Amino acid sequence: ETGVTQTPRHLVMGMTNKKSLKCEQHLGHNAMYWYKQSAKKPLELMFVYSLEERVENNSVPSRFSPECPNSSHLFLHLHTLQPEDSALYLCASSQEGSGADTQYFGPGTRLTVL
Amino acid sequence: GNSVTQMEGPVTLSEEAFLTINCTYTATGYPSLFWYVQYPGEGLQLLLKATKADDKGSNKGFEATYRKETTSFHLEKGSVQVSDSAVYFCALSDMYSGGGADGLTFGKGTHLIIQP
Numbered sequence A: 001e002t003g004v005t006q007t008p009r010h011l012v013m014g015m016t017n018k019k020s021l022k023c024e025q026h027l028g029h030n031a032m033y034w035y036k037q038s039a040k041k042p043l044e045l046m047f048v049y050s051l052e053e054r055v056e057n058n059s060v061p062s063r064f065s066p067e068c069p070n071s072s073h074l075f076l077h078l079h080t081l082q083p084e085d086s087a088l089y090l091c092a093s094s095q096e097g098s099g100a101d102t103q104y105f106g107p108g109t110r111l112t113v114l
Numbered sequence B: 001g002n003s004v005t006q007m008e009g010p011v012t013l014s015e016e017a018f019l020t021i022n023c024t025y026t027a028t029g030y031p032s033l034f035w036y037v038q039y040p041g042e043g044l045q046l047l048l049k050a051t052k053a054d055d056k057g058s059n060k061g062f063e064a065t066y067r068k069e070t071t072s073f074h075l076e077k078g079s080v081q082v083s084d085s086a087v088y089f090c091a092l093s094d095m096y097s098g099g100g101a102d103g104l105t106f107g108k109g110t111h112l113i114i115q116p
Helices: none
Strands: A004-007 A010-013 A018-025 A031-037 A044-050 A053-057 A063-071 A073-077 A087-096 A109-113 B001-004 B011-014 B019-021 B023-025 B032-036 B045-051 B056-059 B062-065 B075-077 B086-094 B109-116
Touching: A010 A018, A010 B109, A018 A031, A018 A087, A031 A073, A044 A073, A053 A063, A063 A087, B001 B086, B011 B019, B019 B109, B023 B032, B023 B086, B032 B062, B045 B062
Parallel strands: A010 A109, B011 B109
Antiparallel strands: A004 A018, A018 A073, A031 A044, A031 A087, A044 A053, A063 A073, A087 A109, B001 B023, B019 B075, B032 B045, B032 B086, B045 B056, B056 B062, B062 B075, B086 B109
8 A cells, every 4th residue: 555545435423423533654754634624614634743742733622532653553533523523534644854844645534423 | 824715616617728726825934835636535635836935836737836925826727628627725834833743724625627
């Protein structure tokens, strides 16, 4: 596998369920990101991990819980979500310190909360 | 704070037409500027970028020039194809706004439709 992969690609869950989104990057990068893409809104940065430490949390509700066990993997744990959390969740990675700033995105997980 | 403003679509053109998608930005530091493209059902792909004033990014016939004096990064292509139909996002990364790894600030995206 190359690039950034995300699983599952589609997820339907009830408001009382607990689920996790997974992201894996095969680029040797040291920073990873979660974004939320909702209809008619700009992409919203949710979390940033650099060298496996969380460096940014943009006032995301606690029902979203990120985890970065190593530089290649990033998870987003979901619990007691609301219907307005339905969106495309995108993972990205980059190489901090390279000066290139370029982020590479996965295909996303389309989440529907019933 | 940082922000990106781009024309909202949908923009509908005929094949072989000239394309311009406007993008302007505000930033507190010295941003790098990007255009990403999202095809249906897929994630974002980097189309081109520019890291300093007067730089021109180019890829697949698309071009954009970093204009500091007008804080703009307009995307252009001389002759579009049906396969260019997608959503295009302008974005910036301001290395001084957060320190270290930082998220990108995106525009809302422009939906481009190319008709044969």
